[in-house]
Amino acid sequence: MALLCCTMLVLLYVFGSASATVLAGMDYGGVPLWINRLLGEPSVLSLQGRMDRAWFRTNNPQACPEQCDCPIQWPTALYCDHRVLADIPDSLPERTQYLFLQGNNISSLSSLFLANITGLRWLILDHNQLQSDTLDQSVLQNQTKLRYFFANHNHLRSVPSTLPAGLKQLRLSYNQISIISPGTFQKLHNLTLLLLQGNRLQTITERDLKGLVRMNLLDLSGNLFLSVPRHLPPSVQQLYLSNNALSGLDEESFQGFLQLKYLRLSHCGLKSHDIPPQAFNISSLVELDLSNNKLTTVPTVPTSLQYLYLEANEIQGFNVTSFCREVGPLSYSRMKILRLDGNKMTYQQLPPDWVFCLRVLESIYV
Ligand SMILES: *[C@@H]1O[C@H](CO)[C@@H](O)[C@H](O)[C@H]1NC(C)=O
Ligand SMILES: *[C@@H]1O[C@H](CO)[C@@H](O)[C@H](O)[C@H]1NC(C)=O
Ligand SMILES: *[C@@H]1O[C@H](CO)[C@@H](O)[C@H](O)[C@H]1NC(C)=O
Ligand SMILES: *[C@@H]1O[C@H](CO)[C@@H](O)[C@H](O)[C@H]1NC(C)=O
Ligand SMILES: *[C@@H]1O[C@H](CO)[C@@H](O)[C@H](O)[C@H]1NC(C)=O
Ligand SMILES: *[C@@H]1O[C@H](CO)[C@@H](O)[C@H](O)[C@H]1NC(C)=O
Numbered sequence: 076m077a078l079l080c081c082t083m084l085v086l087l088y089v090f091g092s093a094s095a096t097v098l099a100g101m102d103y104g105g106v107p108l109w110i111n112r113l114l115g116e117p118s119v120l121s122l123q124g125r126m127d128r129a130w131f132r133t134n135n136p137q138a139c140p141e142q143c144d145c146p147i148q149w150p151t152a153l154y155c156d157h158r159v160l161a162d163i164p165d166s167l168p169e170r171t172q173y174l175f176l177q178g179n180n181i182s183s184l185s186s187l188f189l190a191n192i193t194g195l196r197w198l199i200l201d202h203n204q205l206q207s208d209t210l211d212q213s214v215l216q217n218q219t220k221l222r223y224f225f226a227n228h229n230h231l232r233s234v235p236s237t238l239p240a241g242l243k244q245l246r247l248s249y250n251q252i253s254i255i256s257p258g259t260f261q262k263l264h265n266l267t268l269l270l271l272q273g274n275r276l277q278t279i280t281e282r283d284l285k286g287l288v289r290m291n292l293l294d295l296s297g298n299l300f301l302s303v304p305r306h307l308p309p310s311v312q313q314l315y316l317s318n319n320a321l322s323g324l325d326e327e328s329f330q331g332f333l334q335l336k337y338l339r340l341s342h343c344g345l346k347s348h349d350i351p352p353q354a355f356n357i358s359s360l361v362e363l364d365l366s367n368n369k370l371t372t373v374p375t376v377p378t379s380l381q382y383l384y385l386e387a388n389e390i391q392g393f394n395v396t397s398f399c400r401e402v403g404p405l406s407y408s409r410m411k412i413l414r415l416d417g418n419k420m421t422y423q424q425l426p427p428d429w430v431f432c433l434r435v436l437e438s439i440y441v
Contacts, residue, residue: 140164183209205229249273257282272296279304323349390418399432
């Protein structure tokens with residue numbers, strides 16, 4: 076027994092120390108994974124380069140497909156990643172809850188492959204060759220336990236339309252998605268994270284994202300939007316729209332987002348005269364990224380704002396009214412970090428009264 080304990084400790088140590096390097100190779104859409112160890116969720120997303128595969132084969136009595144590894148620490152996890160597999164291995168064990176298939180050459184998903192699995196919680200298919208027309212739309216339909224479905228870096232042209240209602244995270248960044256079928260998210264009341272950056276979306280219609288009542292993080296960066304899309308879920312707290320060629324903002328662009336805290340609009344080609352003074356009147360806002368645009372003045376921002384990134388614009392001057400409509404004992408800007416580097420202004424240009432408004436500033440870069 077003592078010997079077994081030691082072996083387990085050593086194993087955990089090896090796993091823990093190696094995790095950072097392996098995670099760096101795969102970004103899973105750029106948002107780190109929240110792992111609930113109490114639920115038995117595995118804390119590594121790949122076993123590649125960690126350990127001798129033969130060791131598992133000889134030491135784990137459970138059935139395990141030839142193309143996969145089945146670690147004894149996580150009996151419900153199946154690691155079949157980074158093996159250039161063209162197909163999903165046959166007869167996946169029924170116990171499978173965490174299925175890692177990233178970094179393969181899988182182009183199709185048939186509805187049969189999950190036929191015997193009822194408890195699937197994570198399905199990770201990043202960096203494959205998945206295509207919308209060879210993906211059986213009903214493949215995930217009956218997976219009521221599925222919480223995470225990742226298919227970043229594939230060739231999908233549309234969001235799979237039959238997603239299970241219990242899904243919490245859907246990561247589909249860097250595909251070729253131009254279509255969301257209306258009603259796709261109608262029942263996905265528990266979805267909190269949706270990554271669609273690096274796709275080909277041009278517009279969002281009223282029914283496209285309807286139903287996403289708990290949406291927290293929505294990444295729509297790097298698409299083909301020409302204006303801020305309407306009909307986004309009002310519950311969103313983190314909205315990323317960088318790298319879209321936006322022609323401008325209007326007063327209503329961010330109206331109705333009562334919980335919006337983090338807004339990213341860098342590399343959008345925005346000019347100062349295309350931003351009305353009310354555009355960022357969002358009293359919940361904490362962080363605003365407007366870097367790498369074509370702004371010539373500092374936009375008007377709410378006093379709640381703590382982080383403002385304006386680097387790499389063409390800003391020539393600075394007016395305290397952008398941050399404080401009035402200055403008084405209780406009316407001042409909560410700004411902590413202000414970046415103005417890479418603009419057309421110098422520190423000497425800051426007006427003498429700026430310290431009364433930006434009174435809790437920790438860092439300013441000019
Ligand atoms: C499902 O289980 C049945 C009976 O054990 C087996 O014949 C079939 O091949 C399995 N299907 C898959 C896709 O694993
Ligand atoms: C991946 O699959 C395609 C056909 O679907 C094939 O042409 C290609 O050679 C495969 N790549 C590798 C690395 O096996
Ligand atoms: C889902 O379950 C329904 C009802 O049990 C069944 O008719 C259907 O074939 C199942 N779909 C898949 C893809 O397994
Ligand atoms: C959504 O989450 C709630 C609370 O965690 C849970 O009770 C409910 O069953 C979930 N809905 C679905 C469709 O899984
Ligand atoms: C911001 O909007 C609120 C209503 O949400 C309004 O009362 C307030 O006057 C606006 N602030 C500015 C500076 O216009
Ligand atoms: C700052 O802006 C206010 C209101 O827009 C304006 O009245 C004032 O002249 C400006 N100050 C400077 C130094 O440009």
